[in-house]
Amino acid sequence: MSIQNLAGQSLGQYQLKELLGIGGMGAVYRAYQSSLQREVAVKVMSPELVSQTDYIDRFYREARTAAALGHAHIVPVHDYGVQGEISYVVMHLLTGGTLMDRLTQQAELGLPMPSLAETADLLKQLASALDYAHSQGVIHRDIKPNNIMFDNQGNAYLVDFGIAKLMTASRVLTSSGVLIGTPPFMSPEQWRAEEITPATDQYSMGVMIYALVTGHVPFEADTPHGLMYKHLNEVPTPPQTYRPDIPEPVSDVLNRAMAKVPSDRFPTVTAFSQAFDKAIQGMPGDKTNFFAAP
Template sequence: MSDSADETWTSPSPPSQSGSATAPQTLANRYRLDERLAIGGMATVWRAWDDVLAREVAVKVLHVHLAADDGFRERFRREAISAANLSHPNIVGLYDTGRDGEQTFLVMELVPGSTLKDHLADGPLGIGQVARIGAQVARALAYAHARGLVHRDVKPANILLARDGTVKVTDFGIAKADQSEDLTSTGTVLGTAAYVSPEQIRGEEVTGAADQYSLGVVLYEALTSEQPFQGDSPLLTAAQRLEHDATPVRAVRQDVPRALEVTLERMMAREPDQRYPDLTAVTETLTEHADTELEAHLLKPRPEPAPPATDDAGGEPTGARAGEPTGGRAGEPTGGRANDPTRRRGILRWTLTGLLAAVAGALLWVSPAPSSLTERLWFGDGGGDVQTVPAEEIALRTYDPQSQGDGSENDEDLSHLLDGDQETPWITEHYESAAFGGLKEGVGFTMDVGRPRNIEEVRLRAQLSGLDVQLRVAEALEPQLSDWQLVDEVVNGSGLISLQPENPNVRARYLLVWITGELPSSPYSPDRYAAEFSQVSVLAQPPSSS
């Protein structure tokens, strides 16, 4: 049931496929199947006519070979039970379910419009548009969570943009009632590799926090046209998030408001208890940044490319959406970003034991390094109203005020932070415990930027995960930590770390990057702990021309 893309859309008249071409013209003497909208590995979606209520509907027909499987049929039935209890303007309605001979089917609301995935093929959306879409999705998920339902497969293909501007979430096909018997109790993992939460990969208890994580990934992609985690296979894509945090969204798109970046970072926290307790705060933040209505181009079906060859595995048709041209959605656009094989995605459905064994091996091949383009954007010129302070204008010194020895923290390597070479890091001393061996509260390094500047941001490349880092400023190289003003901090950071003063008027010549909390394990010394960084840059406002 896996597929390298979210789903494979085919022409309404494709070659015969297992279970789909044998669907009767009319189901249950009521639903006339008029046009095939989508085919996937699990089901076929049809535009249909309800003879009893005289209205157009969408009918989702499980493939015959799957309908014969009691497990698949039970999951399909659960979709009906779960979705039938949801009545919300941002959720696709479920009208009926039944069987006709060998055919098992659902009858759903037909939504004229397109999917969010369709439009992301054209590139990133406007910030206000993303916020408006996200706010409506968050309301739908919050409504479902309050009724004990978790979607478990939030992704762009499951978000419909109706022609009237309404955003609807569809396909609660792997949702479950919290009170019901858990279909995943044997360790089965369900979700889509590009968007699945870490706890789903680990086979742990899944709550509404998993949907929150997936929505964060969707919004990140909508803002940047990049998925935060990308591997050469669905497994590698999924495995990356177990060890690494996403690159901050403003490192990819600098005009994203800081408040949205903070919201996304918390939504995509690796541990569920580090995310928001519910979607209330998420909805409020997104609403504050949302446009009043969707732009016209998002309310129209996109021009469809010529159909490429489809995968044998098929995929999951996820929307009861209508309004497509006759050609239908036929895979990903050719020549576009989505055809890059390193970005392909698939449905996760493995036993927990097998998955964790595979992930354990796969992690050996996952590199935390971002793409070279992202690295250049991150440590290059700030652009706009900010500039990167030239490396030759920055003087570095290690800072260890609580040292019981010579105060050295590998000073000779500190210059590596400014040489632009990721292979030459600065590493702190190694300690016998994560709490700096019980000797001190932390260590760090100072930066003298030559003259007082209006500091906008300090960017770091961390080589190890799970670092607590603070940015402090002072008017001189103060010997006491308490004399340095704390202006920002990141907890459990990794990869590309952004430190930005909340106060826009912070002006300083001396900056302190202070590493505190608990250190991660060192890959170089067994049973030792250290911090490791390979690059730093400072962004500041240019001097006034007056």
């Protein structure tokens, strides 16, 4: 069975209408929930993974963990279930696209990057969501542009807690030694398969904000091993290399968020956001509408 060809089928009360995307855990569909007469997003797990205990447990863990999170900038999970060899999670449908969509469009069309003020506003939204999740014992572990979605008003949401793990069980859950994350955004402790903490999410957020400020990730290499070496041993390329107008305090804030040692980072993601906001004071606040719905 191909999870890419389920449009027209039903999972319980959810009628799958349109394939929206494919990811590491499965596929996401636009669907119609007949009981409440509304559109939702349904994430379908790859059938070949269902028989693998670690994957199915991770799937259920995602659903239970994400469903328990309630925050203005975290996508709500409505339901989850199993039908035959298919496991699925039902989420609020967001139609404003992802941050990766915007970055791709910017690169293809040569559009301006967001202003520092717009980037600061995005960081503020996501920082509040992450600090809330951290207060609930949940670490995202895979902050990246594909996991930031928008509604039609340009409000940002964190999505896909599919690899989130409760901090209290982190040692058990990482015992397999499997690296979880996306290489350009992975923290040094993820590369080393060491203990994961809320500071891990802050590092990845720092990489993402650096990319929004400069149009580049701070470390680039041709291979995952090359990326690992740079994340572990090198300092980020100064943002001024790409944008000479970036003030030095912004570089200092980004460097602290991406410090190699977790304890050297800001105490919370909100503290990172506040420091970034302070560092850009006096900079032009031009509105580019970068985060508006495409």
